[in-house]
Amino acid sequence: xxxxxxxxxxxxxxxxxxxxxxxxxxxxxxxxxxxxxxxxxxxxxxxxxxxxxxxxxxxxxxxxxxxxxxxxxxxxxxxxxxxxxxxxxxxxxxxxxxxxxxxxxxxxxxxxxxxx
Amino acid sequence: xxxxxxxxxxxxxxxxxxxxxxxxxxxxxxxxxxxxxxxxxxxxxxxxxxxxxxxxxxxxxxxxxxxxxxxxxxxxxxxxxxxxxxxxxxxxxxxxxxxxxxxxxxxxxxxx
Numbered sequence: 349x350x351x352x353x354x355x356x357x358x359x360x361x362x363x364x365x366x367x368x369x370x371x372x373x374x375x376x377x378x379x380x381x382x383x384x385x386x387x388x389x390x391x392x393x394x395x396x397x398x399x400x401x402x403x404x405x406x407x408x409x410x411x412x413x414x415x416x417x418x419x420x421x422x423x424x425x426x427x428x429x430x431x432x433x434x435x436x437x438x439x440x441x442x443x444x445x446x447x448x449x450x451x452x453x454x455x456x457x458x459x460x461x462x463x464x
Numbered sequence: 465x466x467x468x469x470x471x472x473x474x475x476x477x478x479x480x481x482x483x484x485x486x487x488x489x490x491x492x493x494x495x496x497x498x499x500x501x502x503x504x505x506x507x508x509x510x511x512x513x514x515x516x517x518x519x520x521x522x523x524x525x526x527x528x529x530x531x532x533x534x535x536x537x538x539x540x541x542x543x544x545x546x547x548x549x550x551x552x553x554x555x556x557x558x559x560x561x562x563x564x565x566x567x568x569x570x571x572x573x574x575x576x
Contacts, residue, residue: 451513456507
């Protein structure tokens with residue numbers, strides 16, 4: 349299968365600060381990347397879809413000014429949580445598809461964000 | 465987007481075969497069926513994908529009847545490490561922007 353990485357794996361920050369999470373496709377070119385969040389014991393919720401070189405498409409109820417997504421290259425997408433608050437604490441997971449991995453989505457290991 | 469329905473949880477014992485059935489009555493002609501496994505605090509891991517009949521790989525089999533309104537993931541001889549949440553998803557894998565919408569999944573507990 350294809351490999352997707354995320355960095356950092358976990359981050360703790362103070363309320364009001366911004367946090368950037370990176371998602372990389374390591375062995376394929378990801379034309380499309382997706383960002384999810386997952387609360388404890390719950391399923392994954394899609395936040396947004398991003399295509400390389402274009403603006404992200406956000407799901408209903410997701411604030412685009414709070415969750416900034418950049419997909420500047422075929423191997424990298426970033427999610428920036430701006431002015432983070434405790435309610436933004438969650439598990440953020442990215443997925444990617446494209447190139448030789450066009451047949452399905454491959455997920456990253458996730459990033460645990462804790463906002464104090 | 466096709467909606468899927470799975471049992472919320474299942475229990476099994478080591479060495480048994482586990483079959484998890486997923487209903488997707490509104491599956492579209494172009495939709496594929498994909499199963500993922502997720503451990504706590506990890507991203508979902510691709511298990512298997514199919515369109516019709518039967519697909520088998522080194523970890524599981526996927527059975528899809530002719531009407532494609534359901535599918536069954538079969539895990540042969542489960543071990544304790546197979547305890548996880550299993551998600552069934554359907555969608556048009558030929559569409560690069562196709563969005564995967566996760567349902568509640570099936571929480572499998574394998575007991576010694």
